[in-house]
Amino acid sequence: MRLHRLTVTAFGPFGATQHVDFDTLSAAGLFLLHGPTGAGKTSVLDAVCYALYGAVPGARESGPTLRSDHAAPGTATEVRLEFTAGGRRLEITRRPEHYRPKKRGEGLTRERAVSELREWRPGSDRWDGLSRSHQEIGEEILQLIGMSRDQFCQVVLLPQGEFARFLRAEDSARGKLLGKLFDTGRFAAVEEHLAELRRASEKQVAAADAQLTGLAHRMAQAAGRGPDADALPLPAGTGTPVPRQRAGARTARTADRQQAPAGDDLAEAVLSWAAVARTVAREQRDIAAVALETADQASRAAQQHAQDVHELAGLQQQFAEARQRAATLEAQRPEHDRVRTRLERARAAAPVTLALGLRDSAAHAHQEALAAEQDARRPLPPEHATATTAQLAALERSLREELGELAAARRTEERAAALTAERAALSSEAAADAAALAAAEDWLAGWDERRAAAEQRVEAAHAAATRAARLEGETEPARRRLAAARERDRLTGGLSAAEAALLAAREAAATAREHWLGLRERRLRGVAAELADALADGAPCPVCGATGHPAPARPEPGHVEAADEDRAFEDVQRADDARQRAERALDALRDDLARARAEAGDATTAELADAAEETDRALRQARAAAADAPAAREALARAEQDRAGHHDARQAARVRTAARDRRLTAVDDELRELATELTRARGGAGSVAARAALLERRAALVAAATEAARAATDTADALRTAGTHLAEAARHAGFATPRDAAEAALPDSGQQALQERFDAWQREESATAARLADARTAEAARRPPADPAAADARFAAADARLQQARTRDHAARTRCADLDRLSAEALADVRALAPLRTEHRRVTALANLAAGTSAHNERKMRLESYVLAARLEQVAAAATVRLRHLSDGRYTLVHSDARSGTRRSGLGLHVVDAWTGRERDTSTLSGGETFFVSLSLALGLADVVTEEAGGVRLDTLFIDEGFGSLDEQTLDEVLDVLDTLRERDRAVGIVSHVADLRRRIPAQLQVLKGRTGSTIRHRTAGA
The missing domain is CATH 1.10.287 (Helix Hairpins)
Known part of the structure; x- marks a missing residue:
């Protein structure tokens, strides 16, 4: 892979757009990247990594933190990198997520992250877009370069400080770095998978042992506590049965044997004890069955004897109670005669009681009629308060005649009211017509x-x-x-x-x-x-x-x-x-x-x-x-219709107004004529209706008083008749006065209670006589007294012995059934446990071997560490080629798998000093020696990782810092080694503050910092 051009905008310390021409810098093969501290040298390398992988090296996160604080608010953060990989020239552009000012209004809005990948087509001389998907671009870059982000940062951007720490690090720290670079996580996954299989099989065996132990406990509980139960190998206070003859030997097992489950001796002991327990339980079941049959016969005999004794005691008690009750009835005979006499007098007084009730009802009705008459006369005028019934009737007729004379006056009043309502309606219509006329005039004016x-x-x-x-x-x-x-x-x-x-x-x-x-x-x-x-x-x-x-x-x-x-x-x-x-x-x-x-x-x-x-x-x-055309035409036609309607409405309103004026004149004339007639008919009242209502109320009061007076007269006559009938009824019943009859009378419930007492005495007297005359009762009375308590005690003792025998029989049968069932379950569990134990031993041996804890793993080296040790050997061999040149053949870097104390071996690094012929740890190197050893290690690691990635050629490398600790001669040797990296058109960039390197390396990329952000300046040999 070769870098061509890099363009950054608003990225890191760079506020404005900056360009890096790697083609010009790579022409010399070796170029220098320098600048003041904090200017942004590392940001140039971060931009390269961000363009390729969408993230910066190290712990710095991509996102809003990548945006430059010096950038203008409207400038978008962007990184564009042009490079060649796999024979293809590509351009990748990335813009991280950031916030920009809103186009409308105030505040900020979030801009999403953008990625774009293009390829140059030489035949058409243009860039063709390949993808805008973050995921697709990431997969494409990974296939072209063949390295992850961590590998790329470690191979292309060689950080010397990290490799100096790598030399002095513990094995675990080296393992983490090498594991990331060589992707050995699959071997760690194999270790974890084996450990998980071991834990799973261990749980299965433990669960099976626990289940077998539980069955042993359940069998011991089912068998009960006896001499044979002590033979079961269950240690007190534990939940796992262990044969006693093996308990002491278990403490002397090795580490591997301690992790294995108990042996097959547990199963053998449980099954042997179960066989003995089943035999003993069957013998106890047969003994309990014989005892149950004997106790059942004895219980039935005791129950029959108790029943006979209880029957005799009942007959003797019945005879004694009958004799005692007969004496009691004889003593109660005078009271019986008195009840009979009282019942006869109450029955004779019953007709008199009925007449007395009628007399009391008539008296009550007369009192109510007198009170009603007083209430009816109270509203009448004083001159009518003492009038007779005939006088009140004459007064009512006079008032009714006067009401009849007011009927014609009422019709006249109703006519006047109708004319008044008509006049009001005509006035309302006049106002409505006036408003309609005005509305029509207004509408027609705007036509x-x-x-x-x-x-x-x-x-x-x-x-x-x-x-x-x-x-x-x-x-x-x-x-x-x-x-x-x-x-x-x-x-x-x-x-x-x-x-x-x-x-x-x-x-x-x-x-x-x-x-x-x-x-x-x-x-x-x-x-x-x-x-x-x-x-x-x-x-x-x-x-x-x-x-x-x-x-x-x-x-x-x-x-x-x-x-x-x-x-x-x-x-x-x-x-x-x-x-x-x-x-x-x-x-x-x-x-x-x-x-x-x-x-x-x-x-x-x-x-x-x-x-x-x-x-x-x-x-x-x-x-x-x-x-809208149909609606518009319809609106025009509707407007024409509205104009005709308003014109007709105006004409109609004018005609109605003229007719109404004539009717109002006629109504006023008739109202004046009716007013004189109504004044005479009202007679001082507000209206004819009020006058009529007053007369109606007076007539109603007089009518009510007349009716009440008539009711008082009628109830007085009824009271006198009821008194006469009462006296005759008392004389016919044999009582001197009605009061004597009332005292002798009883209600129906009282008579019924006396009759029930009389009948009950007679029935009890008859029953007592019959019981004394019964032959069985008399015969039982002549026999000696019975003892039911002794018979019950005898039966209770026999029944208790029967229940005990039943309990023992049921327990014995249940014990046999439980032992048979639990023994079958234990046998099935033992058969299922055997393959589980075999599989657990096999998996445990493999897991311990991969984890480095097995006795067969002599160096106690984990599987992942073993693979990484092989990779570290390759890295040390590749680093030694350059280290010998840098140290004039003095040092050789070797891998060591020796153990240090109790720690595991596998990832040690030593240097062999040819001057002394001894091997020593890398922590004993001086500062300058540490630099070129770490440089050799970094270059060797780069070679091995490149080969691991499929031999992808890396035409551009960067080396970061560490040159300040070298003397002039060593610096020359380091530059000679770096010159070897330029073979076959490879470019090497050095990131350093050393001033001597500016003189030795003509091609330079200088990063300058300022108040408005950092800038980049190119310097070449011809400049």
Whole structure:
């Protein structure tokens, strides 16, 4: 890869646009990049890295921080690099994300990151765009250069300070750097994968052991605590069963054996103990079954005896209770007679009680009627308060007659009210007609302006329709050009892919043909062996005709058969077909692109899209305006109709006004005539209706008082009749007075309660007599007293023994079933655990070997460290070639895999001093020695990484700092070594402050800093 030109704008310390011409600087082979501290020398290298990878070296992040503080607000940050890689000249442009002032209003707006990759086409002398995708450009750069960003920064931008630290670093720090450069993460992934497999298998074995241990505990619980349970090898306080004869030996295992699970002795001990436990459990089950049957028979006999004793005790208790109840009933006989007498008197007083209720109801009704009469007379005038019923009735009739005389006056009043309402309506209509007349006059006054506006709207719609017709003819050509432009852009983007596909097809065809020709040549060289294979003793040779074959040719290693040649030729034909298809596809694409370009012209897609959009917008506006034509014509016709309507409305309003004036005069005359008649009828009231309402209220009060007086008279008569009936009922029932009958009376509920007491006594007397006369009860009473408590105790003891026997039988059966089931599970687990243990031992051995912890790994070196050690050996060998020249053959850089103390080995670096013949650590080197050793190491690492990346040629290198620690002679030697890097047109850039280098290196790139930002100046030998 060779750099040609670099352009930076608003990047880092560079506020304005700066150019770097690497072609001019590389002409001398060696150039110097110098300038004051902080001027931006490193920013030039950052720009190169950012252009290629979209990020700067080190921990600095790409983004807004890359923008120069000296840049003008409207200037965009941009880096453009022109370079050659893989025989292709490319130009890459990147603009990081940054903020710029808004075009409208105040504040800032975010500009997204932009990337663009172009390629120079020598045949057409132009740049062709390849991609604008960040991801596609990154993949393209990675394929061309063959190195990641870290590798590029380490190989092309050689930072001497980092390699000085690399020399003195620990093995782990060297491992991190080498791991990034040589991408050995896959070996670390292998280590982690093996470790993960080991952990997974260990978990599986531990889980299986834990499951077997759990089964052992469950079997011990199922078997119960007995002499045989102690034989199970379960240590107290732990969850893992371990055979006691192996517990002491386990502490003496090695590191590898300590990580392995327990042996098969656990399974053997568990299965053996389970067999013994099952035998003991079956014997206990048979014993429990016999004991259960005996206890069941004894329990049934005790239960029957207890039932017989309880029955005898019940009969004896019934006889005793009957005798006691008979004596109690005899003592209660006087009370029984008293209840019977009281019930008979209550039944006799029942009719008298009914008459007494009727008399009380009549008295209550008479009191209510008297109170109502007083309330009705209270609103009457004083002169009518004591009037009789007849007088009140006469007064009511007089008031009703006066109300009838007011009916004609009411009709007159209603007529007057109707005339008054009519007059008000006529006045309202007069006001409405006056307003309508004024509105019509106003509208007709502005008629000429309305007509002119409507006619102008119609003319504008007609003009818009004409304009729309013209634009419709322009729209379709604009759309066709826009579609052609888009097709042109799409085909242009696919042209590079088609050319690349054709190039790949041609290369594949050439490779296939070359392979076929090679096979053909090898087969021709070995055709003698094919002929010799067909020879037979006595048969003539097809070449010389001899019948003897003393030394026939034998096939050489790698002999090509005819079938191999045929298959290679078929591959050639397929590759040629693919090439022809790619050529046809490219030709078709170019034809389509030519047609699209002819149709679209030179205008860009954006310009054509804007023009088409503008035409469409004008067409939409014209169509919208033309669509108003029907509405405009309708509005003009409607205005004409409105004019005629307003004219007719004005005439109608004038006619209605004249007729209304005549009607108002007639209404006023009639109202004056009715007013005199109504004054007489009202008689001092506000209106005839008010006078009538007053008379209606008086008549209603008199009517109510009359009705109340009549009700009081009627209730007094009813009270006297009820008293007479009550006296007769008491005499017929045998009571001296109604009061005596009332005292003897009882309510229905009281009579029912006495009757129930009488009936209950009689029923109990009969039942007691029947119970004393029962033969079984009398016979039981003559026998000795029964003892139910003793019988129950006997049955309870027998039943308890039965329950205990059932419990022992159930426990024994359950124990046998559980032991059988758990033993089967344990046997299945033991069979499944065996392959798991074997796999775990195999995986553990591999994981420990890769991790460097196995006894077979003598140097305790991890797999990744082993691979990196091989790479470090290559780096040390490549560095030694230049180190011997720089040190006059004194020093040799070697890789050491020796262990230091307890640390692992693998990534050590030593120097061999030829003057002393001894090997020593790189940390003992002086400052100047450290510089050229680290320079040699950096150049050697660059060579190895380049070879690792596929041998990509790097024509431009940069070496950063470290020259200030060299004396003049060593500096000359270093420059001589750097001169060797310029072989085959390679350019080397030195970044340094050393003033002597400015004198020794004519080609220079100077970076100057200032208040407005840094600037770049070129200096060459001729300048």
